[in-house]
Amino acid sequence: MSGALTPTRDHGRAGTGIADVLRDEILRGVHPPGTRIRQEDLAARHTTSRLPVREALRLLESEGLVTLVANSGAWVSRLTLAECEELYLVRERIEPVLLGLSAPLLTPADLDELDGLADLMEGADAEEFLVHDRAFHLLTYAPARTVMLGDTVVGLWNRTHHYRRAFVAAAHARHDGAAHHDHRLLVAALRRGDAEEAAHVLERHIRRTRIELERHPEIFDADAALR
Numbered sequence: 001m002s003g004a005l006t007p008t009r010d011h012g013r014a015g016t017g018i019a020d021v022l023r024d025e026i027l028r029g030v031h032p033p034g035t036r037i038r039q040e041d042l043a044a045r046h047t048t049s050r051l052p053v054r055e056a057l058r059l060l061e062s063e064g065l066v067t068l069v070a071n072s073g074a075w076v077s078r079l080t081l082a083e084c085e086e087l088y089l090v091r092e093r094i095e096p097v098l099l100g101l102s103a104p105l106l107t108p109a110d111l112d113e114l115d116g117l118a119d120l121m122e123g124a125d126a127e128e129f130l131v132h133d134r135a136f137h138l139l140t141y142a143p144a145r146t147v148m149l150g151d152t153v154v155g156l157w158n159r160t161h162h163y164r165r166a167f168v169a170a171a172h173a174r175h176d177g178a179a180h181h182d183h184r185l186l187v188a189a190l191r192r193g194d195a196e197e198a199a200h201v202l203e204r205h206i207r208r209t210r211i212e213l214e215r216h217p218e219i220f221d222a223d224a225a226l227r
Helices: 002-027 039-045 050-062 081-105 108-122 126-141 149-173 178-192 195-214 218-225
Strands: 066-069 073-076
Touching (some): 002 149, 108 126, 149 218
Antiparallel strands (some): 066 073
16 A cells, blocks of 8 residues: 555655755746746656646745646746735735734844844845845744734735835835834844834835835736746
């Protein structure tokens, strides 16, 4: 019986590995929203059959990163402005809750690392900023032990990542330092042990990005043109 289950387990492991690679590429902007994903290309690239590829695409579909259309194919998911606004509204509400759970568990070493990441962001270009910013915020949440909140937050980050990239590029172009100021305020509140103030700073931080994205509908029009 165990031998009969081995191919399924192998396909599952292979599918997870393919999903990890494709997820990373989507988040790095290698495959922008609206990009067609061809199963045969993925299978050839990973030297595998289409079964693990289908497993990978189903996994990424469950995360909101890939859209599967019956009898048509797979595409990197894109958001309309209204959909992105909704996801940011959810982030505004739940990320401060997650931070409140995590803040008392952050160690002095964690806080020092957050200060270091804040330093790196101030001298980074737009793409480097995205990497350090993600590491910064996910570190503030890392100590919390949750049933689903942590995974939900990471999923929301992944689904909105492309649009954050566009926002960050625009902010760098106009030399907007508001995000750096927020990061410093957030670390200072965490060092004081003031989780409530840290949550308020975070909520304003997320809201600012949402409002700025609302002012740039052309970002979403450009995505539509890719379909």
